[in-house]
Structures are given as structure tokens and as C-alpha cells.
Amino acid sequence: MRATARAVNERAKPSATQNRRPAKGQKAAPKAPPQGKNPKEASRKPAAHSPAPPAKKAAAPKPAVIEGPLRSGTVALIGRPNVGKSTLLNAALGQPLAIVSPTPQTTRDTLLGVLHRGSAEFRLLDTPGLHKPKTELGRVMNAYAREAARAADVVLFITDVPQRGHGDHHVIAPHPGDLTLLQSLKDAEGAAPVVLVLNKVDIVRDKSVLLPLIEAFSKILPFAAIVPISAKREGEVERVLAEVGPLLPEGKWQHDEDDLTDRPTRYFASEYVREQILRATRLEVPHATAVTVDKFSEPERGALEIDITIHVERPGQKKILVGKGGATLKQIGMQARLRVEEMVGRKVILRTWVRVTEAWRQSRERLSEMGYEKDAGGDQTLLIEADLPDLSLPTDGEPTGPVVIAGDEDQEQ
Numbered sequence: 001m002r003a004t005a006r007a008v009n010e011r012a013k014p015s016a017t018q019n020r021r022p023a024k025g026q027k028a029a030p031k032a033p034p035q036g037k038n039p040k041e042a043s044r045k046p047a048a049h050s051p052a053p054p055a056k057k058a059a060a061p062k063p064a065v066i067e068g069p070l071r072s073g074t075v076a077l078i079g080r081p082n083v084g085k086s087t088l089l090n091a092a093l094g095q096p097l098a099i100v101s102p103t104p105q106t107t108r109d110t111l112l113g114v115l116h117r118g119s120a121e122f123r124l125l126d127t128p129g130l131h132k133p134k135t136e137l138g139r140v141m142n143a144y145a146r147e148a149a150r151a152a153d154v155v156l157f158i159t160d161v162p163q164r165g166h167g168d169h170h171v172i173a174p175h176p177g178d179l180t181l182l183q184s185l186k187d188a189e190g191a192a193p194v195v196l197v198l199n200k201v202d203i204v205r206d207k208s209v210l211l212p213l214i215e216a217f218s219k220i221l222p223f224a225a226i227v228p229i230s231a232k233r234e235g236e237v238e239r240v241l242a243e244v245g246p247l248l249p250e251g252k253w254q255h256d257e258d259d260l261t262d263r264p265t266r267y268f269a270s271e272y273v274r275e276q277i278l279r280a281t282r283l284e285v286p287h288a289t290a291v292t293v294d295k296f297s298e299p300e301r302g303a304l305e306i307d308i309t310i311h312v313e314r315p316g317q318k319k320i321l322v323g324k325g326g327a328t329l330k331q332i333g334m335q336a337r338l339r340v341e342e343m344v345g346r347k348v349i350l351r352t353w354v355r356v357t358e359a360w361r362q363s364r365e366r367l368s369e370m371g372y373e374k375d376a377g378g379d380q381t382l383l384i385e386a387d388l389p390d391l392s393l394p395t396d397g398e399p400t401g402p403v404v405i406a407g408d409e410d411q412e413q
């Protein structure tokens, strides 16, 4: 029996109420459908937050229909930084729970998102992008991802479709980092089935590159399925869920249909401040920033009060964050407050301070104080940190696993 998502996320145990979808106008959600009931109806959850509309609306596929016995399992979203793991999680949940940005290493720890489709309960675990770490923080982030992969019932390996060949290679080929990561998945004993998601197909002009790429990937590992999608196009994630659902172990659901995550509101308050910092600043500033919650008070009535410290490593970074006359910090605080208010459906008072905490990314002690614990150690041999190997591709072996081709490939954004 594998570890559950709750066990993976034990660092932040939620209260019973925090475990519920923290949304405005929350209604008692329908319970798990008895077997045989129309799974389409059962699977339609009202989204509390609407996802951002896609740049160009594609014909939305129907929600994935998973029939048969009740299933429930953990699905680890694994991959290099910036490939779209958090975007995929949000698309599946139908709301922007996880923070997303064009800056690699946006996600710093695991985030559970629960959803149900027909008879299947998916416990999706977003993880930090696996990378070659330069800091202790990077090592902790990798450990989270490795542990999530080790404990998962299904691994969703996500990659983005490269725009160009790597290095001297002019042909489009799997990213060298993917080769390393997939090889370690292959070497792991008793490993979970792996579904490959080729994300960002919307930015590929010449769709004819997709088939050779799929073929190259399928020689690396016997994937249960390979699904090219654009996580940004409405509904395309449903094809991924349709492939993953039947791979989940049979068993009773562990969550109600209205459960969304096991992280408490204070976690999202700090994440949404970090999200605004990612939007407002560039280069090393977002990477050198950590956000901690000093005070979180949730009175019966009135506003929720949150005091937040933003840690940076150098006085120059503090200056950038605060901005002229405090304008940048004010904007960050205001936008983050609106985001938390939308989530909790009540007024929020959010106060922010900026503090220089030198070299916090290299200090185990500081990281632990900030909630980044390397307790997720697990099997260190699985998914070793992604050293970039040479570009030689395995040439033997036949393609394996079903290949699901995007239905509307001709639609460009």
C-alpha cells in the first residue's frame, strides 16, 4: 500500500474546515456517486474560481468519464522546472490554486489537489521542478519531488515540446534532462505506471515534429500512455485524466467531492504573496525571496488578519521589493490580499514586512524555520537530481503504450 497524499503533506496538517474548498458561496457538495450512476453528472463540480480564459478558445472536450469500480490514488506531477505542472494541476481543478509563472522553480513544495471524475478520485500532487540544485533550498525541493514520485500510484511525467533541437542537434528530441529523469524512473524498482504529457503543443507551429518526438520518448520507457496537450487550452487536461483514471488502484474515496486540498489558508496567503513577487520583480529577486506568516487570525466575525514577512538575501533586493515610496510592496500586498479574499470569501487585512535574512537558501536551520524541511528524503536513488547527460538517444526498442493525439492540433493560439 502506497503512502497517501495526506501523508506526503503532513508538514501542514489542516483543520477539518481548512480541508474544505475555501471558496465563496460554498455549497454542500454532492457525495461520491454510487456505482452505476451517471458519472458525467457526478463529475461536474462547480468551479469556485474560474480559470483564466484561454487566448483562443478551442472546442472544449467533455469531462473525462471513468467508469467501473471506485478508484482512488495519488498522481505525482513530475518534470523539469517550467514545463507546466502547476498549470496542468490548475486546469484539472478548474481554478488557479497553484501559483504559476514563467520563472523556473516557481513551485517550492508539494501541493495536493483533489478531484473526482466518474468513479475515480485523483489526488494530484504538484511538485517542484527537478533540477540541478545550487542551494540547499534546491536540494529540499528536489527531495519533495522525488518523494512524491516514490509514493505515487501513478507518475504523470510532464515535459514541454522543445522549440528547437538541443545543442548541435537540429532535430527536435527529448530534452537531455528528461532522459536522466526518465532513466531513473525506469531503474526504480516496483515503480508506478508513468503517463507522459507532452505539454505546450500550442506553441509548436510544425505539428509534424510531434510524431517523431513521441516515438523517441516511447523508446525510453514503456509509458502507459503519451498525451500531447496544451494545458492552457480549455478542457484538454481531460484527456490526461481519461488515461490516468483507469490506472488508479481500486478503493474507496478518501475525500468528499468538495474537498480541494489539505493545505491551510495561511499556506495560500504566503504563496499568493510570492506569486505577486514573481510578477513584480525579475532575475534573482524572486529566487532570493521567501515568505513566512507571522500571525494568522481568523475571528468568528470580521476580517481575517495576516501578518507576513518577506525574506530577501541582500539589502539591494529589499530596495527593489519595497520600491519607490513603498509602491511595489503596496501593490504586491494589495494583489495578494485580493487573491486570498477571493479564496476565503471574506475580508482580509494583510500586512507585509520585508527583512534581510542573509543566505537563507543555504541554511538548513533557516529553511526549516520557513517550513522547507528535507524530511521528504525517501529513496535517494530514485529521480536523482537532473545532471544533464549527453544527447545520445536510445535507438533500440519499439514504441510502447497507447498514444493519444491532440484532436484540434490545427488550432493555434
Ligand SMILES: Nc1nc2c(ncn2[C@@H]2O[C@H](COP(=O)(O)OP(=O)(O)OP(=O)(O)O)[C@@H](O)[C@H]2O)c(=O)[nH]1
Binding pocket: 079, 080, 081, 082, 083, 084, 085, 086, 087, 088, 099, 100, 101, 102, 103, 104, 105, 106, 107, 108, 127, 128, 129, 130, 199, 200, 201, 202, 203, 229, 230, 231, 232, 233
Ligand atoms: N504556451 C503555453 N504555455 C504554457 C502551457 N502550460 C504552461 N505554460 C506556461 O509555462 C510557464 C510555466 O508554467 P508552470 O505551470 O508554472 O510550470 P511548472 O512546471 O509548474 O514550473 P515550476 O513550478 O517552476 O517547476 C507559465 O508561464 C505558463 O503559463 C501551455 O500549454 N502552453
Ligand SMILES: [Mg+2]
Binding pocket: 085, 086, 087, 099, 100, 106, 107, 126, 127, 128, 129
Ligand atoms: Mg509549478
